[in-house]
Amino acid sequence: MKELRYAFTIASKDVLTEIRTREVLSSVVIFAVLVIIIFNFAFGSSEQAAGLVAPGILWVTFAFTGILSLNRSFIMEKEEDCIEGLMVAPLSREAVYLGKFFGNTFFILLIQLIVIPIFSLLFNISFFNLELVTITILATLGFASVGTLFAAMAVNTRARELVLPVLFFPVITPVLIAAVNASAQVLDGQSFGAISQWMGVMGAFDVIFIVASYLIFSFIIEE
């Protein structure tokens, strides 16, 4: 339980830094809206097109913005050598992973909370119901689980902005497929029964990769 308390301390430190600097949130939200608008140009804005491509656009946007905020979470530590501080602090590497994982989950959810209303407004689609909230949370946990691990790795390479997406996109394929299809079905008027399989895929992904990343994280920030 001590580990969890440390993790929350790290996460709240990240949140506090963000509140003071507003570095990530403002630019990422602008980026997200831009992506949505560009997709809108690409696919046309007729109601038919919107119904067909909206879930895809939404999840591709979240995957892109996820990359940005995940990358920031470790670049920030690296730039001022804060990662050294985290390493010498009397806490386990696993607590560092959990802290970063909580922080990243929180940030991605927060971005979604801002972007989804804008998206609904631009595409004339109502997005707020219990099914979609559940899908969003499950998918975000999946993004953040491997995302935190890969971001820690990418920041230690020579081409961090390139390495994270190249690793992240193929691995989150199951989450992306599940989230897009489940949201499409919910927008079609289906409820939990119809999307239970997709929920299962995302749930399994979350459990497997939170545990695996938790166990393997210490090998990444060793030195």
Added chain:
Amino acid sequence: MKRKILFALSSVLILLSFYMVLVFVPTEIDMGIVQRIFYYHVPLAWIAFLAFFVVFTGSIIYLAKRSTKWDNVASASAEIGLVFISLMLITGSIWAKPAWGVWWIWEPRLTTSLVLWFIYVAYFIVRGYVSGEERKARFGAVVGIIGFLNVPLVFLSVTLWRTQHPPLTIFSGGLEPPMLATLLVCLVAFNFLYFYLLSERSMMKNDERMLSQIKETIARRNA
């Protein structure tokens, strides 16, 4: 000595497989001559997955024991696996065009292989962008483990996404004895080839590492 035996066995068997595939085996009635690529396509797929499984286990053992020998095995196997999965995608496409009328379909097995291809390309991108032999090995191992854990989830999600399987006439009625014999010869030949390549390549990597150590020592002595 062991490698010489492996080399001899795989050479003889590959030559035998040429004869069996091109001369011995009767032409399939429905698909005609192009079906002969099947005898190479299936062993390529099998070896690719075997190779990635070896990457997975080699990576775990490397992280547990930290002996470069196991990293050499894992990275050599990843190289071979990437070559074989690329060949498998290419032979599959060549077969798909006359059999299904298209070069590519988003069928579960094809899509899973494509995602895997990207994961193991990322494996080499990460290794390429990291400095230091030891860190290369560590980061590679992490990707090797996470990437392989993902295989069942990718397959499951793609299967749910594309439930319509194309009819695979090959497996429905079972294989005629001469066809089965040919397939088995190819499978055994490719297995020997894989283990020959693996031992040769990991040996080469051992030598490379030893050589660079010797060079370093000399450079230090001269300095």
